Amino acid sequence: MNLQTLPIILLVVCHAQAFQYAQLAQYIDDHQEEHVEALRDWVAIESDSSNIHKRPELHRMMEKVAEKLRLMGGTVELVDIGEQELPNGQMLALPNVVTARFGSDPGKHTVCVYGHVDVQPAKLEDGWATDPYNLTDIQGNLYGRGTSDNKAPVLAWIHAVKAYQALSMDLPVNVKFLIEGMEETGSNGLDAMILAQNHTFFSDVDYIIISDCGWLSRRPALTYGTRGNCYFYAEVEGSRQDLHSGVYGGTVIEPMTDLIGILDTLISPSGKILIPGIREAVAPLSDEEWKMYQDIEFDVDHYKNKIGVGQLMYNNKVDLLAHRWRYPTVSIHGIEGAFSDPGTKTVIPAKVTAKFSIRQVPDMDPATVKKQVTDYLQSVFAKRRSPNKLTVTMVIGAKPWLADTQHPLYEAGKAAIKRVFNMEPDLIREGGTIPIAKTFQDVTGKSIIMMPIGGFDDGMHSQNEKISRYNYIEGTKLFIAYLNEIAQIKTSV
């Protein structure tokens, strides 16, 4: 081979790629409104997986996903993953998981894109400025429950594939989809399904991509770790039914007083977890980690201003990032069964259930956490000598996940981000939980990457959740570029 010709060939290849990307990116820009309408259509479905009364909506949502993929010519399956047992012992059908396949060229890599289309609860009365199920565009931000978490990212992946199809370009890799509907309550039934299909659906999968998180700042990011989550119900039960606080107050030991008393022993005012054994299990912070956190772009003042608080739990960047990503924390979410409406009600609630969760990190173990929390609360409760009954249940036990940032998947990610955004990404962890990441890792043994397109201020799980048109549309282009980059990964790696 004449060495003189080599640079020219490479140039041609690079040029062809660049050209292809520009066409695809243009296609996405030209179809922006259509993609926004597709999101509106999905947001309109109240696919709240935590509310059993919304289960029919959730079933409808999964059908809609399947239909969209079918219309694109994918090989689509609706996989029955069985039932869930409710706290009262009743059984309820889980939403089907949607799997789809585009391309089966054995000469190409195969990626599996994971996403979910269930959402967190949302009501206008919670303080939303707009109807959470009616997508509302305000200055380029698309407001609605589930926009950023996770409906727009799922659609962006689908639209990335569609762009290749529309321009009659071969997909550079085979693309599979696995879309579920129970992520927000801990991906019930999905572990078993992955285990069952490990040697079928997953047999030809090389890489698993998850886009169910957000950037840390305006700089695009790649995510290499998430915290797990142990979600608890602590139920205190007293009288047979609610009592009038005037008529009975002073004669009964009130369940609410007991519940407040035990909840108050979980965490100190300064954020120290008081449950014995939890802090001891946490992997120590290494010097390398400390250095890595130090280098990340993160504006503490901006973070404070964004969420509107005058003072955070810690004042410096490293402590904040570390406690956000790799230390556990306890959050008390609320109490079911007590009076929670506006106005005054003079009631002694008969049965009250606190909901709290512990974000979990290496080297904590959910089974151990369950025992630590249950034993601790029961011992604290026993000291009160109350005649009421305490029942502690762990309803979610999702493990944390960590990836190797040196893996070619991450190098490919950096290249795609460079192409679309012309900058280096932050390498970040996620304080939230994507419960299934750890299962993918443990069961399939495949390499996993998290490639977020959500904005840093999208307000996932809060009022006024949104995704910007910028993140949604440029994010779609990122996925297009990323498919190309993955195709370049050498199989020997």
Place this chain on the structure above:
Amino acid sequence: MNLQTLPIILLVVCHAQAFQYAQLAQYIDDHQEEHVEALRDWVAIESDSSNIHKRPELHRMMEKVAEKLRLMGGTVELVDIGEQELPNGQMLALPNVVTARFGSDPGKHTVCVYGHVDVQPAKLEDGWATDPYNLTDIQGNLYGRGTSDNKAPVLAWIHAVKAYQALSMDLPVNVKFLIEGMEETGSNGLDAMILAQNHTFFSDVDYIIISDCGWLSRRPALTYGTRGNCYFYAEVEGSRQDLHSGVYGGTVIEPMTDLIGILDTLISPSGKILIPGIREAVAPLSDEEWKMYQDIEFDVDHYKNKIGVGQLMYNNKVDLLAHRWRYPTVSIHGIEGAFSDPGTKTVIPAKVTAKFSIRQVPDMDPATVKKQVTDYLQSVFAKRRSPNKLTVTMVIGAKPWLADTQHPLYEAGKAAIKRVFNMEPDLIREGGTIPIAKTFQDVTGKSIIMMPIGGFDDGMHSQNEKISRYNYIEGTKLFIAYLNEIAQIKTSV
């Protein structure tokens, strides 16, 4: 006067009264179904005064009361008592007070019957066995929100007057009605109305009768005291909006943790109020009181079984009755703004408001209690060094009330009970609050009696509130008999 004739005259008088009562009682029995239908009609209106969204229903309820009294030929007024200020500063029209007059014979005593037709909140999901707004008769018990508290007693008084009219019998006393629609939230606006009409509506009133409570056992009772109520909101505000507990947990000081922390300092596991100054203000229990409680018919085991608890705050009758009637207590009713629905939500609520109340007794003073609670909670909160903001508000400050059981009104009550039920009543106090009793006493200077007809197990303020047909119908007869007994009271007393 020939002494020989005296017994004969008295006999004739007694005979005439007995005859009259029997006819009236028979009329009530004959019209039982009609009276139950009247109650069904009233229960169907969700006149919840604590929920501002139900205010139109409440207005409709007051109209209905006025219409019923008008059709009976009463002189009826709908009195505008102005507006209430909501926590957000908005103004909302209060429901009119209904006043009515039947008879204005200056030779007769004039009684004023007070009652209310607003109700506590109730939803089927709270655990009702039947629709709370559809009166349901199960084995002679009439289930529905507001049946016992206070719609059936108000109707019983109206039907008592109607019976005299139907049988063309003169009312033995002039009867006035004062029916309000804000009792459950502290009788907003009524104090000012009583003050304004003290020299008009109240000028010819001799006695005020309240039937807004229940018996202690199956034995009829007369009530001579009620506890007051100081109802508080403690609001802790942190971030601008709710946050995802995964994404932000560990970096922010959570309002919910702060709120739980301060609530836990209100009361000890054994029921001791920890707010400095409260216990010190309570009038000591006298030997006479102790003796009186000792003599009251009260079955501790039955009380335990009824509410379904294995152990009460105290094991003996006197301690239980004393802590029910004449000692203060703290009840935590619930938290607004936190996650209270079924299911799991991983939220850090931005603003949470605890609702708790302190039942208040002589010699406590609401203004002092307000300061004691606010100062105490703010000092406890300050020690937490939290950047969140605590706001403590007292939204109800209703005073306790005590009557003289030697007053002829009570003697007349005993005689009426003897006639209808053929037994002596229990003389009891009420743990709950009838806020207006103290105002009637202080402003009008009139003597007041509480004559309950609610059953001891009616479940006021809880799920499955009911009144029995027996209490409703025999209660109506009691009111008929009581009007006769009041007519016998010598004016010189």
